[in-house]
Amino acid sequence: MRSYNILIVGVGGQGLLTLGSIIGVACTIRGLDVAVAEVHGMSQRGGSVVVYVRIGEEPSPIMPVGSADHMLALELIEAARYIHYVKKMGHVTVNDFLWPPPLSIYPSRDQLFGEMKTRDIKLHVVNANDMSTKITGSPISANIAILGYALGVDESLRELLGLDVIDKSLEEHFRGHVLELNKSLLRMAFKEGLKRGE
Amino acid sequence: MLLGNEAIARGALEAGICFATAYPGTPSTEIVEVLSEVARECDIYVEWSVNEKVAFESAYGAAIAGVRSITAMKHVGLNVASDILMSSAYAGVSESFVVVTADDPSAHSSQNEQDNRWYGLLAHLPVLEPSNAREAYKFIKEAFKLSSKHKIPVIFRSTTRISHTRMPIELEEDIPIEKKCKGEFTVDYERWVLIPAHTRRRKLELLKIWEALRGEDHYVTIYNQGLEKTIIASGLAYTYVREVLNLLNLTNRVTLVKVNMPVPLPRKPILKTLEYAREILVVEELDPIVEMQLKDLAATCGFKVNIRGKDLVPESYELTVEAVYRAVAKFMNVEDKLPWENVEPIKLNPPIPPRPPILCAGCPHRSTYYAVKVAANRARLRNVVYTGDIGCYSLGYQKPFETQMTCFEMGGSIGVAHGLAKVIENPVVAVIGDSTFYHAGIPPALNTVYNKSNVLILVLDNMTTAMTGHQPHPGTGVTATGEATIRVAPESVLSSLGFKVYIINPLHVKEAIEELTKAFEEFKHGVNVAVVSRMRCALEVLRNARRRGVILPIYTIVEDKCTGCMACVKLTACPAIVVEPGSRKPRIESSLCAGCGLCAAICPYRAIVVANKPSENWEALWWGP
CATH class of the missing domain: 3.40.50.920 (Rossmann fold)
Incomplete structure (x- = not known):
């Protein structure tokens, strides 16, 4: 069975656990074995959060450094913090959103991107907060936008999980109006990603 | 697709449990939370107990009366329940009883990373340990079988990475419709009454079972x-x-x-x-x-x-x-370097800043801590020692609050404060959350009054068990399964113990400071004073606002009025207030602002104002149901 590792990083409260669950359920629909390792409790409160999604046969929960095929980063500083988890020539889809920890001194957006660009990765930058705000009125669905975009740019991910399976997974996570908004956001981000991918 | 904890809950249901208890604690919470959600449908009894000791005792009580039961707790929770754990091994059970301990290696959300398999050796009880979430589902059923066979409690050890990992799990069987929910208690003095003569005989029985277990x-x-x-x-x-x-x-x-x-x-x-x-x-x-x-x-x-x-x-x-x-x-005597290369880590100047968990935007604890520090100053309380406890508010150890100077275990704030107050000259304030107060705060509060120490008890009452995901407790008026029940407010407990109780509302910062100053003045004069600071968890308020279509205020900084003094940044450390690199003035990230208004109350230039038109009834969300 093929293995594929997705690392989800960001700040607690950005919908990382939901995103992990959406991908996990999508794998189940496809009949793929998967382990989605989350962190709950205090670590969620505005802290740095990592969710490991490992597709493969009876995968262990934590992925080693250098093994992520695709990193989905909801925030810039967190993308930089975990970049060494990415495989050489792996994909990094990052939200163009810098949210510094309070009272901290931190590198600028230009510095962060400058460094990331010199790494052996396929870097995809997307303003997921804006996309989410356009469709839902708030950045709350930036996680869905990131996923849609990542599917657009990454052919291997697309082969594993198509838009239709993600749709089905969304149906298990949301209902009514919110579901419809998320579905259209997913599509919009996907199209943008496809354009970039070509 | 089930979370490890959901898998444990499902397996327990298939094993035919009719009784489940817990006090919430990461990483164990979802086991009983899920059971509480299906309790009616599955016709089983589920409760959030006030603490792990009571949770254990209740489930054990059911098991000695012949009703299959489960209790679940985080690793340190089993310390609280360890007295009854030890005795339950001697007396055994009539029907199977499983104790789930969810350990937390790396202490992701805990004060230590103790290995609870020791409890098995200490108590002479078997410990089962699954290797992933899928196996947790199968093994929990094994645990009930083992307990039933040997008539003793079985410890089921999970860890964060099992409890909080989702995996596709194929269900093996249905949840039995027929199960034993009514038991009977058979009087058996030699078994259930562990006086020395009886306990010595039971020990021999226990060792026989222990030997038999080695044969599994x-x-x-x-x-x-x-x-x-x-x-x-x-x-x-x-x-x-x-x-x-x-x-x-x-x-x-x-x-x-x-x-x-x-x-x-x-x-x-x-x-x-x-x-x-x-x-x-x-x-x-x-x-x-x-x-x-x-x-x-x-x-x-x-x-x-x-x-x-x-x-x-x-x-x-x-x-x-x-x-x-x-x-x-x-x-194996082979090269131990990983056989693949990773992307080079990023090193910059300034370096990537650490991001520890912090109080959320709009968190009531932030406003309370600010008010407490200002009021302590006004009342001329110098060098205050703030003892702390277990909850989101533990994060008050951080700057600029520094109102958590100790944090050891549930209820420890008050007991430790008592000891400190007896031997140091500084004023001592014990800071404890509502759920923690019910859990283990009442006996030490009684002790401070009885043994006459001058400790001010500050209860941070957000009317829920917030850190573990908003479970109800005795102060909420509802049970785990959503039934209405008696509401025991912290102030009524504290008054009955002889405390003079002040209730403050940190949403109104200025009034809260005035009340607190009065409380501190009285405390200085030796009165037993307690303060209850009441305001709902911001996460709940934001969720309820979304669901009910209530618009909360969103604040903004008026650039012309802002002098860049940074008081709002430095005194609140609110994650919604951002200073862009190179900028002299802060900005409020409107998507993050929860509208608590603390920054506006602090700003000396009145530069922070409401930017939108909030609903008329928005304030009610911070107190009401």
Whole structure:
């Protein structure tokens, strides 16, 4: 069975656990074995959060450094913090959103991107907060936008999980109006990603 | 697709439980939370107990009356329940009873990373340990069988990475419709009354069961039996070992022994392993529980085998593929460098800042802490020592609050404050959350009054158990299954203990400071004072606002009025207030602002104002249901 590792990083409260669950359920629909390792409790409160999604046969929960095929980063500083988890020539889809920890001194957006660009990765930058705000009125669905975009740019991910399976997974996570908004956001981000991918 | 904890809950339902209890605690919470959600449908009894000791006692009570039961707690919760745990081993059960302990290696959300398999050795109770979420579902059912067979409680050990990992799980059976929910208590003085004469006899019974448990051979599985190099792995460690052997292409060159019951270690399969092996590596997370028992068996039975374990596998923190890779590679005498390269980490100046968990935007604790510090100053209380407790508010240790100077265990704020107040000159304030107060805060509060120490108790009442995901408690007026019940407010408990109680509302910062100043003045004069600061958790308020279509205020900083004094940034450390690199003035990230208004109350230039048109009734969300 093929293995594929997705690392989800960001700040607690950005919908990382939901995103992990959406991908996990999508794998189940496809009949793929998967382990989605989350962190709950205090670590969620505005802290740095990592969710490991490992597709493969009876995968262990934590992925080693250098093994992520695709990193989905909801925030810039967190993308930089975990970049060494990415495989050489792996994909990094990052939200163009810098949210510094309070009272901290931190590198600028230009510095962060400058460094990331010199790494052996396929870097995809997307303003997921804006996309989410356009469709839902708030950045709350930036996680869905990131996923849609990542599917657009990454052919291997697309082969594993198509838009239709993600749709089905969304149906298990949301209902009514919110579901419809998320579905259209997913599509919009996907199209943008496809354009970039070509 | 089930979370490990959901898998445990499902397995327990299939095993026919009719009684489940817990006090919420990461990483165990979802087990009983899920059960509470299906309690009506499945016709079982589920409760959030006030603490783990009571949770254990209640479930044990059901089990001695013949009703199959489960209790679940985080590792440190079992410390709270350890008194009854020890006794329950002596007395045993009439129907199966499983105690789930969810350990937290790496202490992701805990004050320590203790290995609760020790409790099995201490109490002479068996410990089952699954290797992943899927196995947790199967093993929990095994645990009930084992308990039923030997008529003793069984400890089921999970860890963060099992409890909080989702996996596709194929369900094996339905939840039985017929189950025993009404029991009967048979008076049996020699069994249920552990006076010395009875307990001495029960100890002999217990040792007989312990011996019989060592004969439960099927809790060990051996792969590739008979090779000289042997790896023994328990629980989650097995998953890592298998992955690493695959990576190293060594799967066929070692005998792999999978231990599903680390305590007590089943004798026969382990002796067989010792017979064939020349060298053994034990891989287990945290303490050398299997390793110790193995070395003991080897020495007692005269085997000269080289046993490695904690000299190669770290004893601290959770295991990783890398850590197990290094250990296994060294043991197998092969190159221990990972066979692939990772992307170079990013090093910058300024460096990537750490991001520890922080109080959320709009968190009531932020406003309370600010008000407390201002009021303490006004009342001329100098060098205040703030003892702390377990909850989101533990984060008050951070700047600029520094209102949590100790944090050890549930309820510890008040007990430790009492001792400190007896021996130091500084004023002592004990800070404790509502749920923690009910859990273990009442006896030490009584103790401060009875033994006359001058401690001010500050209860941070957000009317829920916030950190674990908003479970109800005795102050909420609802039970785990949503039934209305009596509401016991912290102030009524504290008044009855003889405290003069002030209730403050930190949403109105200025009034809160005035009230607090009065409270501190009285405290200074030796009065037993308690303060209850009441305001709902911002996460709940934001969720309720979304659901009910209520618009909360969103604040903005008027650039012309802002002088860039940074008071709002420095005094609140609110994550919604951002200072862009190179900018002299802060900005409020409107998507993050919860509208608590603390920054606006602090701004000396009145530069922070409401930017939108909030709903008329928005304030009610911060107190109402």
